Every structure is written in C-alpha cells, then in structure tokens.
Amino acid sequence: xxxxxxxxxxxxxxxxxxNAFVTxxxxxxKYEVINAYPDAETAIKNIKADEPDICLMDxxxxxxxxxxxxxxxxxxxxxxxxxxxxxxxxxxxxxxxxFEGAAGYLTKNMPLNKLIDSLxxxxxxxxPMSTNVARMVVQSFHKNRQTPLSNRELEVLELLSSGxxxxxxxxxxxxxxxxxxxxxxxxYLKLEVHSKAEAIEKAKKSKYI
Numbered sequence: 001x002x003x004x005x006x007x008x009x010x011x012x013x014x015x016x017x018x019n020a021f022v023t024x025x026x027x028x029x030k031y032e033v034i035n036a037y038p039d040a041e042t043a044i045k046n047i048k049a050d051e052p053d054i055c056l057m058d059x060x061x062x063x064x065x066x067x068x069x070x071x072x073x074x075x076x077x078x079x080x081x082x083x084x085x086x087x088x089x090x091x092x093x094x095x096x097x098x099f100e101g102a103a104g105y106l107t108k109n110m111p112l113n114k115l116i117d118s119l120x121x122x123x124x125x126x127x128p129m130s131t132n133v134a135r136m137v138v139q140s141f142h143k144n145r146q147t148p149l150s151n152r153e154l155e156v157l158e159l160l161s162s163g164x165x166x167x168x169x170x171x172x173x174x175x176x177x178x179x180x181x182x183x184x185x186x187x188y189l190k191l192e193v194h195s196k197a198e199a200i201e202k203a204k205k206s207k208y209i
Contacts, residue, residue, distance in 0.1 A: 005030055005032040006030060006031050006053040006119070007032055007050070007051060007052045007053045008025055008031050008032065008053070008054050008055075009033075009035050009036070009047070009052035009054075009056070010022065010025075010033060010055075010056045011039070011040055011055065011056065011057045011069065012036070012038070012056070012058045012085070013038045013039060013060075013061050013062055014058075015038070018036050018038065020112070021033075021056060021085075022036050025119075031119060034050045034051075034052055038061075038062070039061055039062050039064070040057075040064040040069035041064055043069070043073075044064075044069060044072050044076070047077055048077065051080075052077070053079075053080065053081065054082075054083060055073060055080050055082045056083055056085050056115075057069060057070060057073075057082050057083065057084050058085060059086040060086065060087075066086065067093065067100055070100040070101055070102055071101065074101040081122055082102050082103060083104040083105070083106060083119075083122065084104065085107075085108060086105075086107060086108065087107065087108050087109075088172055089105075089130065089136065090155060090158065090172055091154070092151065092152070092155040094133055094137065103128075104118060104121075104126075104127050104128035104129060105128075105129050105130065105133045106118055106129070106133075107133065147208040148190040149187060149190055152183060153190070154203075156180060157187055157199060157200065157209055160199070160200060161200045161204070166180050166181065187199055191203065
C-alpha cells in the first residue's frame with residue numbers, strides 16, 4: 001500500500017526561492033506541496049482548508065512576520081509542524097520561534113538537499129536545525145545567566161561582536177536605528193565601559209555572550 005504523501009505548505013515572499021522549494025519538494029513522492037504563499041496572512045486564511053502536515057515559514061515577510069504567524073498557525077492547527085527557513089540566525093529570533101512552537105529552524109544558506117533531509121528528520125521525531133543554529137542553542141546553555149544586561153541588550157551585543165552595523169542590527173531585530181543606539185548606551189552604562197571594543201571584551205570575559 002502506497003503511503004499518503006505528507007502535505008506541505010510554504011510561506012516565502014521571494015518568488016525564486018518559493019518556486020525552488022516547490023520544485024525540489026515535488027520531486028520527492030513522499031511529499032506534496034498543497035500551497036505556496038508570498039505572505040503569512042493569506043497562508044493563515046487558508047490553513048484549515050490546506051490542512052498541511054508541515055509548514056515551511058520564512059521570518060521576514062511583508063505584513064505579519066513569521067514569528068507571529070507561527071503562533072497563529074499553531075493555534076488554528078496544533079498538529080501542523082512549522083519549520084522556519086530564513087536568512088536570520090541570531091539568538092533572539094531562534095528562541096522566539098522555538099517558544100512560539102517551531103519544530104525546526106533552518107537557514108537559507110543550507111545546501112538544497114538539506115531541506116528534504118530535514119523533512120525526513122522531522123517525520124522521524126527530530127527537530128531539524130542548521131549547524132550554526134544548533135551550535136547556538138547548545139552554547140546558550142554555557143553562558144553566564146548572572147548578567148546585568150536584558151535579553152535584547154545581549155542580542156544587540158552579540159550582533160555587534162559579530163561585526164554587524166547599527167543598521168543591520170536594526171533590520172534583524174525589526175526595530176529602528178535609534179532603538180539600537182539606545183540599547184548600546186544602556187550596555188555601556190551597565191558594563192561600565194566607554195567603547196564597543198571594551199563592551200565586547202568584558203561581556204566575553206564574563207561569558208555573557
């Protein structure tokens with residue numbers, strides 16, 4: 001008896017990436033792409049009719065972002081497993097996505113065949129994650145939690161330490177540049193430092209990041 005293909009819904013605003021995912025998944029008879037959407041609102045409107053087993057979800061979308069969409073999809077379809085597929089791999093977004101119910105977190109720089117491997121892993125009860133994301137999750141348990149910095153300040157400092165500009169940090173955290181500057185000012189005050197280099201050095205020495 002032939003197994004019924006797993007139903008896949010895709011939410012991805014980039015048409016080239018969306019079509020590439022559809023083409024790749026449709027080549028495997030174990031899966032069937034039910035629908036592919038350019039935004040979360042349309043996907044959520046149709047989620048009950050689609051009844052997907054798995055939903056591949058981007059984070060940065062026009063309108064509602066993917067983090068909010070995960071919680072809404074899980075509320076409507078608790079059995080649908082949502083896997084994030086995004087360019088972002090910072091702590092804040094990873095843990096927010098997992099907190100809202102994501103079953104996995106992949107980054108778009110993965111080899112395309114990793115996507116199918118991840119669907120298989122999900123079916124076998126795993127939680128597929130890109131290597132960098134998995135390492136980040138493990139490292140989070142090794143950090144010193146006795147820190148004067150808030151979670152958002154730690155996130156800003158992590159991104160600063162990886163060489164990101166204020167504008168890039170603002171984009172990745174979905175805030176404006178002035179908010180980032182305000183967080184950095186607070187970081188300096190709390191760590192009693194006067195420069196980015198001092199802040200990063202002190203935070204790393206204390207294992208805050």
